[in-house]
Amino acid sequence: MSNIITVKDMNLWYGDHQALKNINIEIPEKSITALIGPSGCGKSTFLKTLNRMNDLVPSVKITGDIRYNDTDIFSKEVDVNSLRKEIGMVFQKPNPFPMSIYDNVAYGPRTHGITNKAQLDEIVESALRDAAIWDEVKDRLKKNALGMSGGQQQRLCIARALAVQPKILLMDEPTSALDPISTSRIEELAMELKEKYTIVMVTHNMQQAVRVSDYTAFFLLGELVEFGKTDDIFSQPKDKRTEDYITGRFG
Amino acid sequence: MKTRKNSKKVNHAIQDIKWETEYKHQQKKRNRTQTMENIIHGIFLLLGLITVGCVLLITVYLVISGIPAIKEIGIADFLFGKEWASTAAQPEYGILPFILTSIYGTAGAIVIGVPIGFMTAVYLSKMASPKVKSAMQTAVSLLAGIPSVVYGLVGMLVLVPGIRKIFNVPDGASLLAAIIVLAIMILPSIIKMSVTALDAVPKEYEDASLALGATPVETYFKVSVPAAKSGIAAAVVLGVGRAIGEAMAVMMVAGNVPNMPDSLFQSVRFLTTAVSSEMSYSSGLQRQALFSIALVLFLFIMLINVTLNFFLKREKE
Numbered sequence: 001m002s003n004i005i006t007v008k009d010m011n012l013w014y015g016d017h018q019a020l021k022n023i024n025i026e027i028p029e030k031s032i033t034a035l036i037g038p039s040g041c042g043k044s045t046f047l048k049t050l051n052r053m054n055d056l057v058p059s060v061k062i063t064g065d066i067r068y069n070d071t072d073i074f075s076k077e078v079d080v081n082s083l084r085k086e087i088g089m090v091f092q093k094p095n096p097f098p099m100s101i102y103d104n105v106a107y108g109p110r111t112h113g114i115t116n117k118a119q120l121d122e123i124v125e126s127a128l129r130d131a132a133i134w135d136e137v138k139d140r141l142k143k144n145a146l147g148m149s150g151g152q153q154q155r156l157c158i159a160r161a162l163a164v165q166p167k168i169l170l171m172d173e174p175t176s177a178l179d180p181i182s183t184s185r186i187e188e189l190a191m192e193l194k195e196k197y198t199i200v201m202v203t204h205n206m207q208q209a210v211r212v213s214d215y216t217a218f219f220l221l222g223e224l225v226e227f228g229k230t231d232d233i234f235s236q237p238k239d240k241r242t243e244d245y246i247t248g249r250f251g
Numbered sequence: 252m253k254t255r256k257n258s259k260k261v262n263h264a265i266q267d268i269k270w271e272t273e274y275k276h277q278q279k280k281r282n283r284t285q286t287m288e289n290i291i292h293g294i295f296l297l298l299g300l301i302t303v304g305c306v307l308l309i310t311v312y313l314v315i316s317g318i319p320a321i322k323e324i325g326i327a328d329f330l331f332g333k334e335w336a337s338t339a340a341q342p343e344y345g346i347l348p349f350i351l352t353s354i355y356g357t358a359g360a361i362v363i364g365v366p367i368g369f370m371t372a373v374y375l376s377k378m379a380s381p382k383v384k385s386a387m388q389t390a391v392s393l394l395a396g397i398p399s400v401v402y403g404l405v406g407m408l409v410l411v412p413g414i415r416k417i418f419n420v421p422d423g424a425s426l427l428a429a430i431i432v433l434a435i436m437i438l439p440s441i442i443k444m445s446v447t448a449l450d451a452v453p454k455e456y457e458d459a460s461l462a463l464g465a466t467p468v469e470t471y472f473k474v475s476v477p478a479a480k481s482g483i484a485a486a487v488v489l490g491v492g493r494a495i496g497e498a499m500a501v502m503m504v505a506g507n508v509p510n511m512p513d514s515l516f517q518s519v520r521f522l523t524t525a526v527s528s529e530m531s532y533s534s535g536l537q538r539q540a541l542f543s544i545a546l547v548l549f550l551f552i553m554l555i556n557v558t559l560n561f562f563l564k565r566e567k568e
Contacts, residue, residue, distance in 0.1 A: 053462060085464030095455035098478050108463040111473070157459070164463055 004029040004168060004198050005050060010064030012045060014057065019045045021222045023064070027215075032190060032199045034213035034230065036206060038245070041219040043202045047170050050200065051087040052080050068168075085112065088166035092173045094153035096145035096160070101137050104145045104156055108164035123163050130196075131159035132189050151182025158189065162197075169193065171201040175208065187212050206246060210234055218242045310549075317546030320344070320539035329543065335509040335520075337529060337537040344540045346547065352426065352512045352519040353551070356501065357494040359430035360437055364494075365487055367434075368441030372483075375442070376449035377471045388446070395439035403503030406432040411504055420516045424506035427515040432500050437490035444489055448482020449475055485562035492555045495548070498523035522548045 005027040012020040020042045027033050035043040048054045049062065052073060066073045073083055085108075096104050105124040114120055124141070128134040133155040137148075145156055154174060161169060171190070175183040190199055190212050203209050209216050210230060217227040218239075226233060226242045237243040321329050324344045332345015371391075375384050406428055415423035452475045460470040476483070498521070506518025507528055520528070526541050526548070533541055 051462060053458065056458075056461070081464045081466050083464075084462055089462035091455060091458065091462075093455060095453070095459045097456055097459065097474055107460070107473070108465075111460075111463065111465045111469055160459070160463065 002029050003027060004069060005200075006065075006067045008065040008067075010049070010062065010066060012042075012049060012054070012063075013061045015059045019222050020049075023224045025217060025224055025227055027198065027200060029198050030194055030196070031214040032194050032201060032212055033215040033217060034209035035200065035202045035217050035219060036204075036209050036245075037219035037225075039204075042222040043217075043219045044172055046219065047172055047200060047202050050168070051084050051089055051170055053084075053089065055080065085164050086166055087168045087170060088161035088164060089170045090154070090157050090161055090172065090174050093177050094150055094157050096148075096153050096156050098144065098146055100142045101145045101148070101156060102141040105159050105163045108160060112164060127159040127163035128156075130162050130193065131155045132185065132192070133159060149182070151178050151185060154178060154182065154186060155189065158186075158193075162193075166197065168198045168200065171199060173202050173204060176204060183208075206234075218245060220245070313542065313546045313549050316539070316542040318543070320536060320543040321546075323536060324540065324543075329540075330547070333511055335525070337533070337540065342537065344536070346522070346525065346540075346544055348509050348511045349520055349522045349525045349544065350547065352505075353495055353522040353548075355512050356426060356429050356433060356505075356519075356521060357491055359426070360433035360494045361487065361491060363430065364434035364437045364441060364490060368438045368486070368490070369445055369483065371438075372442050372445030372449060372486075373471055373476065376446045377467075377475060391439050391442050394435075395443070399436065399497060399499040400503075402432050402436055403500035406500060406504040414516070418516060422506060422516075422518060424504055424518055425516045426505060426512050426519045429501040429505040429519070429521070430515075432504050433494045433497060436497060436500060437493050440493055441486045441490045444486035445479070445483045448479035448486065451482070452478045481562050481565045485559055488555055488559040488562060492552060492559065495551055495555065496523065497521075498527050502528065522551070 003026040007023055007025045010020060010023040011018065023046065035047060037043050045054065054060050068087065071078060097107060102124055105127050106120050109120060109123050125134065128137060133152060136152060145153065148156065175186050187208065190201065193199060201213065213230045215228065216230040216233040218225045218233065220241055226237060226239045233242065234246055237246060329344055329346060331347050332343060333347050334343035334345045335348060336343040375387055379387065410428045410431055411423035413423065414425060414428055456474050456478055457470050460474045501521050502524040505521065507520050507524055508518040509520045510517050512519045522544055526545050529537065530541055
């Protein structure tokens, strides 16, 4: 399996505070990689670096090399908007736009220049199907998305991200604001999606990492402590700190 | 043994009395606090009612004093009459020129002022650096604080001669001059209110749009502005209210002649200025007609306020 993202010697500062220290990681294609670690360890920061959402934070400084396939994502030739089209994102709190369900999903394709109604219809339907929410919403596509339940909203946000046909889907604690049933639906969905997409998921919930991910990266105080197959990390961690964390001795 | 029992009883009795007095004392205190609360409540209610009372008083007064002239002149002749000649031997009391002037003037001010104000608001809320934002917002607040007579003065000295020269018309004091002055005067309210509405758009919406690969400008116009549309609509309505109610500045630059507003370069008179320019020397039916004009203006402003409230309520939802 080839790697879709390669990070070499990456450091990140917010002002004077170094939030990520010397990160090296290779993320395999069409798999789920979970980022775990205690609050403030830098896992969300790392995630947001991959689609350059950290650019929006003033005073952020990044060194090192991040390659998506073979392109340096910080290179001047890279258009950040096309990069974000390739590397989609689902946020912690469901954040559908205050518009209809249809318009939410069609937002991305429309922004990228698709105006043909039939083509849009097709994209919207397939994105909603991929996000396993089509059957629930097909009769109320014109209704406002804010009227849906939290779990539905989050799946709509996933559909919205899928509609621009990304290669990678970054998920920042996508289930932390959801109830257990919605959570398990999102988890199942993630496992279906990895056949077509590469998923990188930040999670606070270690059971979730075990259930859904193929690879796990453990972050602590801005360092990447350990990265490997999820089974290995949870059954025979190499680092003492990983062991302490997954056995619940701190964090 | 007995004495001890007795003394115990006495002790109990004393304790009871103590408790009772203490209880009464507490209750008194509580009653006093309650009374105080009620009095303060009453004072605040009274102060609040002053505003309501003023509105009611003005409404009732305007209706009572405005209706007789309308009755005497006839509502159709009054509202749709094209001639205003209040001091002629054969007086005419048609206020259509004033109504149309007020509508055209306000519409013109909106056409010029809203795009400028709206774009400024988007820039201030979304694009400007904090330093630029604070400097420009100070300027906007200052613009809001300038008295309207000063706007009128500057308009008289700069705008009116400017229009005369540029467009080569006999008199620069015109509808156009009034429109330009009004457009500038409504900028602060439009900018401030739109900025507030745009600032209130949750950052999550914008993040989601950017993460989908939309550019910042696409994000502002496709996500932020639609999300703030009720607030921005309210800002526009507020601007309309400000423009239609303005008297001093337009009196100074519009020429103040009761013409039909047939062209931008016509000297015209607004509803507001129609009242203020004749009030001091008016009498009889003329004076009553001025009250009727005020009533018409008042109804316009009421309508605008209802619209404003509608948008503000929707913004809250």
